[in-house]
Amino acid sequence: MSMSPPPGWYADPSAQPAQHVERWWDGSAWTEHRRAPEAPRLGQAQPGFGPPTQQLPVPSGGGGGRAKVVALAVAGVVLVASIVTGVVVLGGDDGEPTGGDPAPTTSEPVDTPSPTSPTPTTSAPDPDPSHLVDQLNGITIPVLDGWEKADNTVGSDPTVQTPDTYDCPGDGGFCRHGTVYSRTATATDERSPKALARGDIKDAADRAYDQDAIGRELFGGITRHEKVKEGSVAVAGRSGYLVRWRVYTEKGPGGYVQSLAFPSSLGSESPVIVRFAIDAGDGAPPLADLDKMTKGIRTIGEGATSGGVGNSVGATP
Known part of the structure; x- marks a missing residue:
């Protein structure tokens, strides 16, 4: 199930390539609020910097061509990586040695870690509760x-x-x-x-x-x-x-x-x-x-x- 990125300031996909503009994403759609990017403080991540957790929709009225080119380029890279991975996997299953001495076998039991429950995570403390x-x-x-x-x-x-x-x-x-x-x-x-x-x-x-x-x-x-x-x-x-x-x-x-x-x-x-x-x-x-x-x-x-x-x-x- 896909989840929409959280509300925040993100790079405006409708802006021209030479422009540096951020736009407010309210969690489901783009609003008309825009601003110039702010410089992040040392040691503190700023909302809107870095890519969102998933592809945000490009608002109608401009910027669609550039977003499509980027999307196609990413898809091409993923496709090539998948093909290479498939060739390597198939090559290792045909019974032919791939070079070098075969890995030694042993009848001694191998210690494997027992499954454990996921470590519970806690939310970061509020940096400014006031x-x-x-x-x-x-x-x-x-x-x-x-x-x-x-x-x-x-x-x-x-x-x-x-x-x-x-x-x-x-x-x-x-x-x-x-x-x-x-x-x-x-x-x-x-x-x-x-x-x-x-x-x-x-x-x-x-x-x-x-x-x-x-x-x-x-x-x-x-x-x-x-x-x-x-x-x-x-x-x-x-x-x-x-x-x-x-x-x-x-x-x-x-x-x-x-x-x-x-x-x-x-x-x-x-x-x-x-x-x-x-x-x-x-x-x-x-x-x-x-x-x-x-x-x-x-x-x-x-x-x-x-x-x-x-x-x-x-x-x-």
């Missing part, structure tokens, strides 16, 4: 005390979450006291962080406190909301905008949701949206974590104290 890396959007999100990186997410959104779950007060299922995840704003041509944040906040609230992906009302549905914060904010050296709501639900204490929008520093600078949700009840993280995470967002490769928050950036018009 930050979640979003390679696609070129940012890192801080992982505060009481939070963790999510091993599995719905879709491909990089997610930070609270570690413990509890029984949802509505239609069953398990809920968490807090989640934060990032995504690229690709479903719209809008580029204004202010317009994006204002347009996204309702969807963010619905996903957190209204209905889940299979239609369950985990909190009995949203009854009302009120805006508690809105305005321009500097994020990762760029001018962004946030909107925060206090959401009230039919069951349970409800919570706070926030939509934060800002332009990416990569490639075409597609806007990035980071969604925040924190419960208002017991066991939830402090509301101040929303501001701490917002201020702690950095561009990839930026140090924790490098001033990446971008305090010198002016307000969004």
